[in-house]
Amino acid sequence: MIAAAGLRKTFGATLVLEDVTLDVPAGQCLAVLGPNGTGKTTLLRILATLARPSAGTLRIDGVDAVREPDAVRARIGMVAHGSHVYEDLTALENLRFWAAMGGLDASPARLHERLQAVELDTVADERARTFSAGMKRRLGLARVTLGRPRLLLLDEPFNGLDRRGQKWLGEFLLAFKAGGGAIVLATHGFASALAVADRAAILLGGRIALDRAAAGLERDALHRLYDDLIEAER
Amino acid sequence: MSYRPVVRALGWLALLALLAGLGMAFGYAPREAVQGNVQRIMYVHVPAVLTAYLAFGLVLIGSIGYLASARMGWDRLAAAAAELGVLFTGITIASGSIWGRPTWGTWWTWDARLTSTAILFLVYVGYLLLRAMVEEPERRGRFAAVVGIVGAANIPIVHFSVKWWRALHQPSTILGPEPSPIAAPIALALLANWVAFTLLFAYFLARRVEIARLEDAALQGAVRAR
Amino acid sequence: MSGYARRVGIVLWKDLLVERRTKESLNALLFFGLLLLFLFQFSLGPDRAQVESVLPGLLWLGFVLAGLLGLGRSFLAERDNDCWEGLLLTPGDKSAIYLGKLASNLVLMTVVEALVLGLFVIFFDIDIRRALPGLFIVVALGTFGLATVGTLFAAMTANVRAREVLFPVLLLPVQVPVLLATVSATQVALAGQPLADARAWLQLLAAADLVYLVIGVLTFEFVLEA
Numbered sequence: 001m002i003a004a005a006g007l008r009k010t011f012g013a014t015l016v017l018e019d020v021t022l023d024v025p026a027g028q029c030l031a032v033l034g035p036n037g038t039g040k041t042t043l044l045r046i047l048a049t050l051a052r053p054s055a056g057t058l059r060i061d062g063v064d065a066v067r068e069p070d071a072v073r074a075r076i077g078m079v080a081h082g083s084h085v086y087e088d089l090t091a092l093e094n095l096r097f098w099a100a101m102g103g104l105d106a107s108p109a110r111l112h113e114r115l116q117a118v119e120l121d122t123v124a125d126e127r128a129r130t131f132s133a134g135m136k137r138r139l140g141l142a143r144v145t146l147g148r149p150r151l152l153l154l155d156e157p158f159n160g161l162d163r164r165g166q167k168w169l170g171e172f173l174l175a176f177k178a179g180g181g182a183i184v185l186a187t188h189g190f191a192s193a194l195a196v197a198d199r200a201a202i203l204l205g206g207r208i209a210l211d212r213a214a215a216g217l218e219r220d221a222l223h224r225l226y227d228d229l230i231e232a233e234r
Numbered sequence: 235m236s237y238r239p240v241v242r243a244l245g246w247l248a249l250l251a252l253l254a255g256l257g258m259a260f261g262y263a264p265r266e267a268v269q270g271n272v273q274r275i276m277y278v279h280v281p282a283v284l285t286a287y288l289a290f291g292l293v294l295i296g297s298i299g300y301l302a303s304a305r306m307g308w309d310r311l312a313a314a315a316a317e318l319g320v321l322f323t324g325i326t327i328a329s330g331s332i333w334g335r336p337t338w339g340t341w342w343t344w345d346a347r348l349t350s351t352a353i354l355f356l357v358y359v360g361y362l363l364l365r366a367m368v369e370e371p372e373r374r375g376r377f378a379a380v381v382g383i384v385g386a387a388n389i390p391i392v393h394f395s396v397k398w399w400r401a402l403h404q405p406s407t408i409l410g411p412e413p414s415p416i417a418a419p420i421a422l423a424l425l426a427n428w429v430a431f432t433l434l435f436a437y438f439l440a441r442r443v444e445i446a447r448l449e450d451a452a453l454q455g456a457v458r459a460r
Numbered sequence: 461m462s463g464y465a466r467r468v469g470i471v472l473w474k475d476l477l478v479e480r481r482t483k484e485s486l487n488a489l490l491f492f493g494l495l496l497l498f499l500f501q502f503s504l505g506p507d508r509a510q511v512e513s514v515l516p517g518l519l520w521l522g523f524v525l526a527g528l529l530g531l532g533r534s535f536l537a538e539r540d541n542d543c544w545e546g547l548l549l550t551p552g553d554k555s556a557i558y559l560g561k562l563a564s565n566l567v568l569m570t571v572v573e574a575l576v577l578g579l580f581v582i583f584f585d586i587d588i589r590r591a592l593p594g595l596f597i598v599v600a601l602g603t604f605g606l607a608t609v610g611t612l613f614a615a616m617t618a619n620v621r622a623r624e625v626l627f628p629v630l631l632l633p634v635q636v637p638v639l640l641a642t643v644s645a646t647q648v649a650l651a652g653q654p655l656a657d658a659r660a661w662l663q664l665l666a667a668a669d670l671v672y673l674v675i676g677v678l679t680f681e682f683v684l685e686a
Contacts, residue, residue: 048549049549050545050548050549070551070552073549073550073551074551076549078545078549080542080545081542082540082541082542082543082545082546083541083542084541084542084543084545084546085541085543086474086478086537086540086541086543087537087540087541088478088481088482088537089474089477089478093474093477096470097470097473097474098546098550100466100467100469100470101467101470101471101547101550102550102551103463103466103467103551103552136541
């Protein structure tokens, strides 16, 4: 699904990512962990074709995403901090806009069905300005699944969600995987990440310091590995 | 790259041509009957504006080239050409102003060429300002290219609108070559200076692009992890 | 409906919906237009004859200044919540977004201009009945020229340092020839002369509008890319 090799990104004279290589097959989830400022967001943006790598190759679903970003965009859904919500539109109007922009079915039936799926149907006609961060994130997930993306890219998706919300999101992501989609999520939350991830990678100083299967890895063990790596970095 | 000796030769050639041109402007060309010696500034004013237009044409080419290929070389060309274009536009305006003062008594006349040049000056100063405000090189090149294209497309529009506006409001001033037929020595001196300015422009352009290329290479080499 | 047309339509729908709901831009611009009128009146003094001769210029000065404010806000909503990137991620030709934004800007500007014109007529006691059809054409062409480049530059400067200064600095020099044409043509219209007298100006405006529109459509995707 995703085949990234040797990704490198510089902003002016600052090196943000160096030699990042990942492979995420369909139906699997990769959790990318790491301290703030380590390049997780930049990596996600490159995977989303929002930024171009300074070097390296990226293939998504077999297509060269660097040379043909537009061919790939229809298959990707991204929910980042922003969640792409227009504050002055209602939840329903937001979905209608993004559905039409994506060339997708924007019928009221379909839009309401999506809102129901993320439990926002009761506030369909409320302006997004009144929503909590978690609700905006759920709206973002509704938007992103209007089409049927093959890849979900999520930046800190569990932030701002209460326990119930986190449980809900976990189930949502597992169902997405079961449907054959691939997920890459960047997060701080080890427990929530391990609940959905098949592989965990730790990004440190712009490089991948660890990349292993999440099976059998408990939160504390991962924590220890993480702390060791950070110590080693010093 | 073995361009360096060529560029150096170009520099010497430009200097020689400039000296020759100035010599012709002051020695060979006749003294103008009505305006006197001050009219000789035309030998700077006219070549300067022609060179400025050449520069802006190169900005257009560099801009289109960059958008089409995403190769930095085109952007470096556009940026260097824009800087020189602003320089030569400045020279045009200054020389036009100096010419106008003893001739018409004012530092500024709304002469068609002067007005058009002033508008272009503002457009491309804006171009340079935009470049100064955007740090990421790839983004800077793209945005500058768009402004470069708009600026160049605007040139004919500026030319016609100013020309017709001038016809409406003021009689034409004579801040240009003698009305036809142009005497041979004047035409020759003009041509010589134009060639000299073009050579000088080419030399400056080559050096400026080279400096930009070295800066980019140095930046690449200085890349450090966060 | 073809995907492209659908996207143009939905961008237009969204912008108009937001504007109708918040009325942010419209109210501010109308009030600004009123303030400008007062400013003009006070800075020019009560001498009617003096004001009348500069009326076309004042009218367009008002349109351009209000236009600068309105156009500068075109992409403000997109800066919240990463909606900009959301637009970037949508498949297909991004110029549809440009056309949708252009359309909504034209609607907004037309409403504001109509009201400013109305205020002008009242305050300066102008008889525009004869002038109206001609005036309408001039204003339409001039506004289109302002909006095409304005929408493009607004997108470009939306995420750049010193946006509030850079936007007018880039837009105004490009607008000067358009302004020369519209003011001259408006003068013809207000004087009650047949519009055929201003034919050259109108043709120039139409040509400029077309050029700007084509450049906008072709280069918008380069401006949208992060």
